[in-house]
Amino acid sequence: MLNGNSLGGLSEFLAVLCILCGLWRLAAVSTSSHGIRLVCLGLLLAIFGSLLYRFGANVAASPLLNVDTYLAGIALMAGAAAAWLRSKRAQGGSLAQRMALFNGLGAAGILAIAALELFTHAARGSQLLATLSAALLAAIALSGALVASAKLQEGAHRAWYLSGRPALISASLLAAIALGAHIAHAALTGDATRIPYSGLLGLFAAAGGICGLLITLPIRVADLPVAVSVGNAMTGAAVALLGWVFNMPVLMIVGMVVVGAAANLAQSAAKALGRSIGDALFWDIPAIASEQRSTDAGNAAIFMRYARKVVIVPGYGLAAAQAHHKLGEVVKLLLAAGVDVKVAVHPSAGRIPGQMDRLLADAGIAGQFIIQLADAADSFSGADIALVIGANDVVNPATSTIKSLPVFGMPTLAAGMARTLYVIKRGQGAGYSGIANPVFQGENCRMIYGDAQSVLANMIEAMKRGELAQAA
Amino acid sequence: MEPLALLVAAFAGWLIVSRAPAILHTPLISSCMFLHAVVVVAGLQILLNASGPAEQAAGFCAVLLGAANAATGYAVSAGSLGKFRVEATREPAGTPAVLAPRHDRRRSSAPRRKVNTKRPAKD
Numbered sequence: 164m165l166n167g168n169s170l171g172g173l174s175e176f177l178a179v180l181c182i183l184c185g186l187w188r189l190a191a192v193s194t195s196s197h198g199i200r201l202v203c204l205g206l207l208l209a210i211f212g213s214l215l216y217r218f219g220a221n222v223a224a225s226p227l228l229n230v231d232t233y234l235a236g237i238a239l240m241a242g243a244a245a246a247w248l249r250s251k252r253a254q255g256g257s258l259a260q261r262m263a264l265f266n267g268l269g270a271a272g273i274l275a276i277a278a279l280e281l282f283t284h285a286a287r288g289s290q291l292l293a294t295l296s297a298a299l300l301a302a303i304a305l306s307g308a309l310v311a312s313a314k315l316q317e318g319a320h321r322a323w324y325l326s327g328r329p330a331l332i333s334a335s336l337l338a339a340i341a342l343g344a345h346i347a348h349a350a351l352t353g354d355a356t357r358i359p360y361s362g363l364l365g366l367f368a369a370a371g372g373i374c375g376l377l378i379t380l381p382i383r384v385a386d387l388p389v390a391v392s393v394g395n396a397m398t399g400a401a402v403a404l405l406g407w408v409f410n411m412p413v414l415m416i417v418g419m420v421v422v423g424a425a426a427n428l429a430q431s432a433a434k435a436l437g438r439s440i441g442d443a444l445f446w447d448i449p450a451i452a453s454e455q456r457s458t459d460a461g462n463a464a465i466f467m468r469y470a471r472k473v474v475i476v477p478g479y480g481l482a483a484a485q486a487h488h489k490l491g492e493v494v495k496l497l498l499a500a501g502v503d504v505k506v507a508v509h510p511s512a513g514r515i516p517g518q519m520d521r522l523l524a525d526a527g528i529a530g531q532f533i534i535q536l537a538d539a540a541d542s543f544s545g546a547d548i549a550l551v552i553g554a555n556d557v558v559n560p561a562t563s564t565i566k567s568l569p570v571f572g573m574p575t576l577a578a579g580m581a582r583t584l585y586v587i588k589r590g591q592g593a594g595y596s597g598i599a600n601p602v603f604q605g606e607n608c609r610m611i612y613g614d615a616q617s618v619l620a621n622m623i624e625a626m627k628r629g630e631l632a633q634a635a
Numbered sequence: 636m637e638p639l640a641l642l643v644a645a646f647a648g649w650l651i652v653s654r655a656p657a658i659l660h661t662p663l664i665s666s667c668m669f670l671h672a673v674v675v676v677a678g679l680q681i682l683l684n685a686s687g688p689a690e691q692a693a694g695f696c697a698v699l700l701g702a703a704n705a706a707t708g709y710a711v712s713a714g715s716l717g718k719f720r721v722e723a724t725r726e727p728a729g730t731p732a733v734l735a736p737r738h739d740r741r742r743s744s745a746p747r748r749k750v751n752t753k754r755p756a757k758d
Binding site for chain 2: 182183186187189190191192195196198199200202203206209210212213214227228230231232234235237238239240241242243244245246247249250251258261262265266268269270271272273275276278279282283388391392395398399402403405406409411413414415416417418419420421422423424425426427428431432435458461462465466469
C-alpha cells in the first residue's frame with residue numbers, strides 16, 4: 164500500500180534519476196535541449212514529491228498546516244512567476260550578468276533556512292557544525308554573486324587591485340571560521356545564553372560575506388567565469404550540507420553532483436584562460452600576459468559549426484601540408500550546416516603569389532567563397548570565428564608599425580578582429596619574417612597546435628560525429 | 636547517508652560534465668545553478684511543519700527564492716541552448732537537419748535556412 168511517504172521516496176528516486184540522465188544528455192550538443200527538460204522534470208518531481216509530506220504530517224499536531232500549505236503555494240507561484248517574467252523581459256540583456264546574479268538566489272534561500280536553524284537552536288551537535296558551514300559557504304557565494312553581477316552590469320572592465328590579496332582573503336575566512344567555532348562551542352556546551360548569540364551569528368555571516376567580496380572584487384572580468392563556477396560549487400556544497408542536516412537524500416545527491424560538475428567547469432574555465440583556479444581567484448594578472456592559449460581541434464570544429472560567419476585564412480602551412488582537400492571538406496561541411504563561410508586569400512599567402520588560389524580551386528573552393536585582400540577589411544569584424552591555417556605574417560599587424568621588419572609595409576588581413584580566432588600552427592615559432600605575432604597572444608585567440616592535415620582531419624571527424632548524432 | 640555515496644555523486648557530476656564540449660560550458664553552468672533550486676524541498680519541509688511565525692517566514696523566503704531560482708534557471712539554460720535546437724523536420728528526408736536560428740541573422744544568401752519565429756525557451 165502506497166502512503167504519502169513511500170510515494171515521496173519513489174518520487175525522490177525518480178527525481179535523481181531524471182536529473183542525472185538529464186545532465187548526461189545536456190553534455191552533448193545534439194541532445195542538450197532534451198536534457199534541460201529532463202533536468203527540469205527531475206526538479207519538479209523532487210519538489211512535488213516533497214509536497215506529499217503534507218499528507219504524512221499529523222494534522223492534529225500542527226494546527227497551522229492549512230495556512231502553511233497556502234503559504235507554500237503562494238511562495239512557489241509568486242517566486243516562479245516573478246522570476247519567469249523578469250527573465251522574459253530581460254531578453255537581450257547580458258546573459259552573463261543574469262547568470263552571475265542568479266547563483267545568489269539559491270544561496271539566499273540556503274541562508275534563510277540556515278538562519279532559522281541557527282537562531283531557533285534547532286540544530287544540535289554535528290548538525291550545528293554542518294549548518295554553520297552551509298551558512299558560511301552560502302554567504303560567500305551570495306556576496307560573490309552580487310559583486311560579480313554588479314561588475315558585469317557597469318561594464319567596469321577594471322579590477323580593484325588589492326595588495327596582499329591572499330592575506331586579506333584568508334584573514335576574513337579565518338575570522339569567519341573562528342567566529343563559527345566560538346558559536347558552535349557556546350551552543351554545544353549549553354552556555355549560548357551567556358554570549359550575544361544573535362550578534363555573533365550576524366558577525367559570522369558578515370565575515371563570510373566580506374570574504375566573498377574580497378575574492379570577487381579584484382577579479383578581472385575575464386576571470387569571472389571561474390569565480391562564478393566556484394561560487395556554484397560552494398552553493399552546491401551548502402545544499403548537500405543542508406540535505407545532511409535535514410536527512411534528505413535528494414538534496415545531498417543533487418548538491419554533490421553540482422559540486423562535481425561545477426568544479427569541473429571551473430577547471431575548464433581556468434584552463435581556457437591558461438591559468439589555474441587558484442591563480443584566477445587569488446593572484447593578480449601576470450605582468451607579462453604573453454602566453455598563447457591552446458584548444459583542441461574538436462572543440463574548435465563544434466564552435467565553427469554553430470557559428471554564424473566563419474572566415475578562413477589559409478597560409479603556407481596549408482600548402483606545405485597539402486591539406487587543401489581537407490579544407491575543401493571542412494568548408495563543405497560548414498556550408499551544409501548553414502554557416503556563412505568565406506576564405507580570405509592574401510596575395511602572398513603561401514610565400515608564392517597566386518599559388519593559394521590554385522590550390523583552393525583544386526579543392527573546389529572558388530568564386531563567391533573567396534575574398535581578396537582588398538575586400539577583406541571589414542569581413543573580419545562581423546565574423547564570429549576566423550580560422551588561420553598555417554599563416555603568420557599575413558595576419559600580423561606589426562608589419563605596418565615596425566620598420567625594421569623584412570615584411571614592413573605589407574598590408575595584412577585583420578583576422579584578430581573576429582570575435583574568436585583559431586590558429587592552426589605546428590609550433591610556437593614565428594613566421595617567415597621571424598617576428599612574434601601579437602594577435603596570437605590576444606584574449607580572443609586560441610592556438611591549435613599540429614600539422615594542418617591532421618588538425619583538419621580531426622575537425623572533419625568532430626563535425627561529422629555531431630552531424631550523425633543530430634540525425635539520430 | 637553514506638559519505639561514500641556522496642563521493643560517488645560528486646564524481647558522477649565531474650564525469651558527466653567532462654564529456655561536454657567547450658561550447659556547452661555556459662549552458663552547463665546555468666544548469667548547475669538551476670539545480671540549486673532543489674533547496675525548495677528543504678524550504679517546503681520547514682514551511683509545512685511550521686508552527687510559528689519565524690518558521691513560516693524562513694520557510695516562505697526559502698521557497699520563494701528557490702522557486703525564483705528554478706524559473707530563472709530554466710529560462711536562462713533553455714535560452715542559451717536555443718541555438719542547438721533542431722527544427723521540427725518538415726523538410727523532405729535526406730536533407731541535413733537545419734538549425735533554428737535564435738535571432739535575426741544578418742544574411743541574405745540563406746536559401747536553405749528557414750527562420751523560426753518561435754521563441755526557443757517556450758516549452
